[in-house]
Amino acid sequence: MRLLILSLLVLTGSLIMSCQSEKIDPPIAERIAHRDTMFNDVRVDYYYWLRDRNNPKVIEYLKAENAYTEAMMAHTKSLQEKLYREMVGRIKETDLSVPVKKGDYFYYTRTEKGLQYPIHCRKKGSLEAEEEVILDENELARGHKYFNLGVFEVSPNHRFLAFSVDTTGSETYTIYIKDLKTGRLFEEKIENTYYTLAWANDNQTFFYTVLDAAKRPFKLFRHQLGRDAKEDVLVHHETDDKFFITVRRSKSGKFIFLNLSSQVTSEERFLKADQPLKPFKVFQPRQYKVEYSLAHQGDYFYILTNQDAINFKLMRTPLNKIKPAYWQEVIAHDPQVMLEQVEAFKDYLVVLLRDNGLKRIRVSDMKNNEIHFIEFEEPLYTVYLTGNAEYNSRTLRFNYQSLITPSSIYDYNLQTRERILKKKKEVLGGYDPANYQMERIWATAKDGVKVPISLVYKKGLKKDGTNPALLYGYGSYGISRDPYFSSNIFSLVDRGFVYAIGHIRGGGDLGRRWYEDGKLLKKKNTFTDFIACAEHLINEGYTSEDKLSIAGGSAGGLLMGAVTNMRPELFKAVIAHVPFVDVLNTMLDPTLPLTVIEYDEWGNPNEEKYYWYIKSYSPYDNVRAQNYPNMLVTAGLNDPRVSYWEPAKWVAKLRATKTDDNLLLLKTNMGAGHSGASGRYDYLKEVAFDYAFLIDRILDGK
Incomplete structure (x- = not known):
């Protein structure tokens, strides 16, 4: 590529006011051309200079x-x-989310009239207990035109909070750690991080990801409280530019999962959460166009995979026998039904699936192998699983809504099949x-x-x-x-x-x-x-x-x-x-954050067939x-x-x-x-x- 300056037609950014007609003319950009030649095609980009x-x-x-x-x-x-x-008149400005139970605590957020951001709170023991404010986003946002909270992860013993913030909109986050007992922030802060973080069971160690120059989460580090972030241990370096790294903790609290994924391929690695200093183990090596994810329940890993199953199927295998030869089918592939999400409780397995464009919830009782579906009355709706933090629980929480039914939080008893409406979002203004x-x-x-x-x-x-x-x-x-x-x-x-x-x-x-x-x-x-x-x-x-x-x-x-x-x-x-x-220009620039990983979405224009196809529709x-x-x-x-x-x-x-x-x-x-x-x-x-x-x-x- 080479830059060819052809001409300067007008001054950049001028707004011209004609006193005679009082007509406001739009700004006119300079025309400085960038010439690109590929596959015997010459493209002249007169506005390339706007990239700088x-x-x-x-x-x-x-x-x-x-x-x-x-x-x-x-x-x-x-x-x-x-x-x-x-x-504004339709929203309840001072409001409270439905508390989520985690151990002895109930976690929730609330909003106050006039404040832009949520306040994160918890109560210990019961909902009647005294409120503890653990993080006020409005205080963190003070003095910033933009503010976004990234990770928000409380340690397993509920003593420490790891959270991250972005104050520019660049999606580059800085991690802070707060001692919830004393209210003080730890001295260390970790910059240039991404959205995910997972605590180990020692309550002193967590794993997080950092970004490369193209803003791709490419490295996983291990951090121990009280230590300088410069001393953090590199656990994994993903050298394939098509893959992003994320990390999460299983609902059971037994494992930490490291996910390496491109647009069409994934690989999972796992680590016992009470052994954070040991290396992650590969569950199944990546195979091009094979995606899978893991959940843990009891003596088994559950594998949601699209291998030989375009709409995904659900398999399981013993924890100590992870080779595919040991995998057992739990839900067979259905070309009409897409399996989207698995929630593994101690005694129940819940699968969110999509059938003819609408979501359904499938429940399996693992003790008696009974299967049932949660049904919904409206012909057009959507449903999300949310707030299911407890592994040893018989309650499934989901959010139901439609184009005319406001967001409604339900608790569903997986044993009795009783459904309780916990909160329907109030829509004011009549x-x-x-x-x-x-x-x-x-x-x-x-x-x-x-x-x-x-x-x-x-x-x-x-x-x-x-x-x-x-x-x-x-x-x-x-x-x-x-x-x-x-x-x-x-x-x-x-x-x-x-x-x-x-x-x-x-x-x-x-x-x-x-x-x-x-x-x-x-x-x-x-x-x-x-x-x-x-x-x-x-x-x-x-x-x-x-x-x-x-x-x-x-x-x-x-x-x-x-x-x-x-x-x-x-x-x-x-x-x-x-x-x-x-x-076309973006997909020809591998230095941009999403270009390489999205070759499997749009095609790689360095290949002639994709070059011409992308060019034929690129707006x-x-x-x-x-x-x-x-x-x-x-x-x-x-x-x-x-x-x-x-x-x-x-x-x-x-x-x-x-x-x-x-x-x-x-x-x-x-x-x-x-x-x-x-x-x-x-x-x-x-x-x-x-x-x-x-x-x-x-x-x-x-």
Whole structure:
């Protein structure tokens, strides 16, 4: 690669005000070309210079774009405030989570009105005991524009707390240790760490991971309390750039598991938690495209694996006989049912699975081998296992919700099968689920495949094409976009919007095959599925082309870029959050955090077949002279997942190329990363801004 400076057309980051017309013009980026030659293909990237955040002109340009965005949205300030107050008005600002029992303690978080972050507390012995505040995130966040808590792990004896913080949004964390008996912090702190940490049973030792220059967790260290972190022992160094390291403690407390995983391959290693100085033992050496994970129960390891089972199967083997020859089948592979998660209690085995797009819970009584399923009444819902910290327990806790049913925490007696509602999230402001209708419909994709769409709207909706709509999509990494509850969305629904989720290929909504059919050389299925969803909503009268908006973030932002290049006339407005739109350039740069590990997701463009396929859909490379919808694009200056320059370059190229006068906005958070604002009130202000953009563009601000 070589840099060829062609020309400097305009000054970077200028906002031009014409006194005669009072017209505000958008910033125009410099055109300094970067020429790239590969496979007899010459690409000229005029906005490559935006990658250099140390160049003052880059920061000037981003700030100018922000100023332009603020100017163009100034007339919606009152609407933004109204939306923000609506959303705040639906939440119980001073609230309490359902306590989770761990040993003699009950752990919970609470929020207080006016405070951005949770307060972590516990009580000993009973819920009537005196509250002990163990960590106040608001105190830690003081003086920082951004704050995020990473690991939060209490030692097995409940004496020490290891926690980590990120104050930039770069997802690089610093670990601190707090003595919960005295309240003091240990002198040592450990920098440049990742999300995972596991305590050994001696209550003096824990394991953690650190990041390389590309922000990949590549080393596992062992730390002992009271010692300088410089003395920490390197336990494992992962030299294969495709693999990330994570570490966790088994629910039983008997083992520590070291997971080494790429996009399609994994390897587990294990260590007895009461022998932290011994080396980890490999359970099963990595095999390309074989994924597995471990759980421990009694005398067995349980293995959730996709070996010869695309939707995964469950096996088990004695602790002292771990070779595959000894493995026994517990749940056979089912091509229609995806096994997603295993929770191993002392006497029960719980498996979360996905059947026809909906989650189900399978319970096995290990004493009498009885099997039953936990059933749910609504035809459209999602469920998560949560707060199951106790190994010797007969209670399973899960979170149930749907598009109209708020988050509901249940305790389920695994023996009696009694279900107790512990807490349903209160939705204030007069919310009544009886006022809304949800349903699942199916669009027909380009190749005849049926694609599910989840919908929610006000009852009495007329399918006459006059309704505004917001269609959301993601469709990557096998991640499912389940129909969970969000009180925020009702600020749109109450204004007549149909809210829709397209469960497109590339996600895991209908099992692993659904994912495999939307990646690598089949990636375009993701985009054509989404277009089919949009067309179906229009054809069935839910909305129309001049009332349909779409939204997606990260890989879902790639989706937004691809479909607006392909079918811009279908959409009135687009929101693309931190969009992965410069796909070809990013995947050609192995120094970036996720590039190498994601060769198995997008393909390695150093191979010719992947180069040309990625180039054929990469949104940045396929911007062309045509009309585009109204677009709001966001970025995070410190984003380690999708670098800020991807949305910045994309917007610059769109400005120079598109043929319409529709609004194009770039909004960069100069002090955050991939997830945007960290405080709960600041987050709601961002949502209010997004919704104001949609309402302004589609409903003329009403």
